[in-house]
Amino acid sequence: MCGIAGIVAPAGCRPDPHLLDRLEAALAHRGPDGSGRHCRGPVAFVQTRLSIIDLEGGRQPILDGAGRAIVANGEIYNYIELKAALPGIGFATGSDCEPPLHLYGRDGDAFTAALRGMYAIAIDDSVAGRVVLARDPFGIKPLYVAEGDWGVAFASEAQALVACGLVPPIVEPQALAELLQLQFTCGTGTIFSGIRRLAPGELVVIENGRIAASRQSPPLPSGPGGTAPGRADDEAGLLDQLDRVLAGSVEMHQRADVPYGMFLSGGIDSSALLALMARLNPRPVLAFTAGFPGTAARDEREHARRLAAAVGARHVEVDFTETDFWTLLPRVAAAMDDPAADYACLPTFKLAARARDEVKVILAGEGGDELFGGYGRYRGAMRPWPLTRAMRRKGTFDGLGLLHPFPAGWRDRFAAAERAARQPGRSRLQAAQATDCADWLPNDLLIKADRCLMANGIEGRVPFLDSRVAAFAFALPDRWKVRNGLGKWLLRRWLDRALPAALPFSPKRGFTVPVGEWMAGSPHLGPLLAKDPAIAAIARPGAVTALFRTGDPKTSFARWTLLFYALWHRRHIRGAAPEADVLGCLED
Numbered sequence: 002m003c004g005i006a007g008i009v010a011p012a013g014c015r016p017d018p019h020l021l022d023r024l025e026a027a028l029a030h031r032g033p034d035g036s037g038r039h040c041r042g043p044v045a046f047v048q049t050r051l052s053i054i055d056l057e058g059g060r061q062p063i064l065d066g067a068g069r070a071i072v073a074n075g076e077i078y079n080y081i082e083l084k085a086a087l088p089g090i091g092f093a094t095g096s097d098c099e100p101p102l103h104l105y106g107r108d109g110d111a112f113t114a115a116l117r118g119m120y121a122i123a124i125d126d127s128v129a130g131r132v133v134l135a136r137d138p139f140g141i142k143p144l145y146v147a148e149g150d151w152g153v154a155f156a157s158e159a160q161a162l163v164a165c166g167l168v169p170p171i172v173e174p175q176a177l178a179e180l181l182q183l184q185f186t187c188g189t190g191t192i193f194s195g196i197r198r199l200a201p202g203e204l205v206v207i208e209n210g211r212i213a214a215s216r217q218s219p220p221l222p223s224g225p226g227g228t229a230p231g232r233a234d235d236e237a238g239l240l241d242q243l244d245r246v247l248a249g250s251v252e253m254h255q256r257a258d259v260p261y262g263m264f265l266s267g268g269i270d271s272s273a274l275l276a277l278m279a280r281l282n283p284r285p286v287l288a289f290t291a292g293f294p295g296t297a298a299r300d301e302r303e304h305a306r307r308l309a310a311a312v313g314a315r316h317v318e319v320d321f322t323e324t325d326f327w328t329l330l331p332r333v334a335a336a337m338d339d340p341a342a343d344y345a346c347l348p349t350f351k352l353a354a355r356a357r358d359e360v361k362v363i364l365a366g367e368g369g370d371e372l373f374g375g376y377g378r379y380r381g382a383m384r385p386w387p388l389t390r391a392m393r394r395k396g397t398f399d400g401l402g403l404l405h406p407f408p409a410g411w412r413d414r415f416a417a418a419e420r421a422a423r424q425p426g427r428s429r430l431q432a433a434q435a436t437d438c439a440d441w442l443p444n445d446l447l448i449k450a451d452r453c454l455m456a457n458g459i460e461g462r463v464p465f466l467d468s469r470v471a472a473f474a475f476a477l478p479d480r481w482k483v484r485n486g487l488g489k490w491l492l493r494r495w496l497d498r499a500l501p502a503a504l505p506f507s508p509k510r511g512f513t514v515p516v517g518e519w520m521a522g523s524p525h526l527g528p529l530l531a532k533d534p535a536i537a538a539i540a541r542p543g544a545v546t547a548l549f550r551t552g553d554p555k556t557s558f559a560r561w562t563l564l565f566y567a568l569w570h571r572r573h574i575r576g577a578a579p580e581a582d583v584l585g586c587l588e589d
């Protein structure tokens with residue numbers, strides 16, 4: 002797990018080394034264990050390293066002796082199997098990131114087909130005079146690019162491209178509208194004008210300082226696809242297959258030369274992960290759970306405590322308090338350079354800060370809802386026409402009369418993802434799942450996890466987002482995903498067998514962070530936000546003050562979004578350091 006960045010200049014030019022210095026400094030938090038550089042004519046790479054596998058010998062860049070070099074961010078979990086499949090190669094390191102370099106030498110741009118893992122990769126092919134960038138199919142690891150007269154630059158975080166001076170910090174209006182209405186930005190566009198994400202599964206070829214080609218490998222099969230063999234009515238057979246697929250993924254995701262643990266919410270996904278880790282580990286699992294004492298939010302700690310006791314896990318409970326909200330939020334907004342106004346970033350950040358005292362790797366349950374059909378919105382999408390409900394049809398600020406006019410097409414890019422997901426042969430449920438895997442998952446949940454954990458020197462791993470798990474789960478008939486008003490039916494049946502203490506057939510309980518309660522206790526917040534330059538540019542000050550004065554629970558997410566955006570804008574557009582608490586930042 003690392004940060005990577007680089008510049009590919011036009012032929013005959015050399016990147017300014019000071020730019021590389023600034024890129025390295027901007028990504029230092031992603032790699033506190035060291036750094037490395039690769040420079041060849043118009044190509045310059047930098048990597049900052051968080052050591053997880055081959056702690057001493059796995060430094061990057063890695064060279065293959067044939068004119069190629071690689072820097073990578075992520076983990077290739079099947080690196081042991083890949084090495085065995087590459088006979089005759091004299092591997093220079095024990096790193097999981099070396100096999101992709103040799104696969105590229107053998108297979109060219111098809112080298113990612115054999116990889117199981119999360120990754121953002123840059124390969125300099127001096128023989129062919131090209132640079133190749135690649136991102137994993139689910140977009141677990143981020144990668145951003147910008148293009149100008151100076152060539153093409155890339156980095157693990159968008160803020161690094163701004164910090165090095167190549168891209169000015171200008172907000173893109175369409176992306177801002179998406180952030181306000183959806184809580185995340187869609188597609189490959191980012192909130193920074195001039196910076197785009199590589200799409201999940203995208204491979205980009207750079208030649209002569211320009212992007213010459215691009216292609217994308219989707220995370221899910223085209224059409225219904227998938228590999229869920231056997232009879233669709235054979236529950237016992239499907240449960241056995243699911244057990245093998247999940248256990249195989251978790252076992253690979255535990256490959257590390259450093260201590261690891263997990264985040265345990267007590268929901269279906271993290272409970273399944275706990276059951277598997279307890280089975281596969283000779284030592285007690287280390288599980289971390291967040292709670293919100295003294296608030297009306299549902300407290301998951303008691304249930305998580307019972308689950309940990311049932312498997313003999315060591316359970317660490319982390320309180321997230323109102324004081325944490327006011328003191329940590331500026332730092333969280335600073336970490337979320339590619340913003341997602343997801344209040345789950347708050348406990349995630351503090352859990353990571355606590356976990357780093359004991360581990361360098363955390364396994365978490367992201368992806369279970371998307372692959373096994375867990376969200377309530379999927380049931381609306383499954384209804385036959387004309388009762389079918391489009392997902393995310395209302396925006397956060399619809400009907401509030403608060404914002405100045407902004408691009409009316411805030412839903413256009415999300416709608417494009419919906420259309421692309423409706424492939425022939427897919428059910429309505431599969432189309433909804435594919436839509437979330439294209440946008441919500443990579444552009445909200447995975448960004449949140451990446452930034453909050455990497456800001457604290459922790460690698461996050463997501464065993465549900467494995468190619469074999471995805472192929473099995475996506476191919477399941479709808480009735481094995483949604484039944485009797487409950488999502489993730491087959492996964493619940495498996496968990497009922499593997500860890501009955503999880504009470505897997507209890508109704509899905511939504512996760513809530515009590516930001517509304519905490520904001521309601523600060524009468525100064527509304528007037529301060531009304532005067533903030535970022536908020537004044539998008540909303541009527543009087544309406545902002547009135548919104549915060551009412552304290553209506555129905556509008557608490559709108560208030561949270563304005564607060565998050567103001568703090569994000571202060572750090573990433575105006576360049577102010579998050580050195581005070583929330584009110585101190587707004588008063589500054």
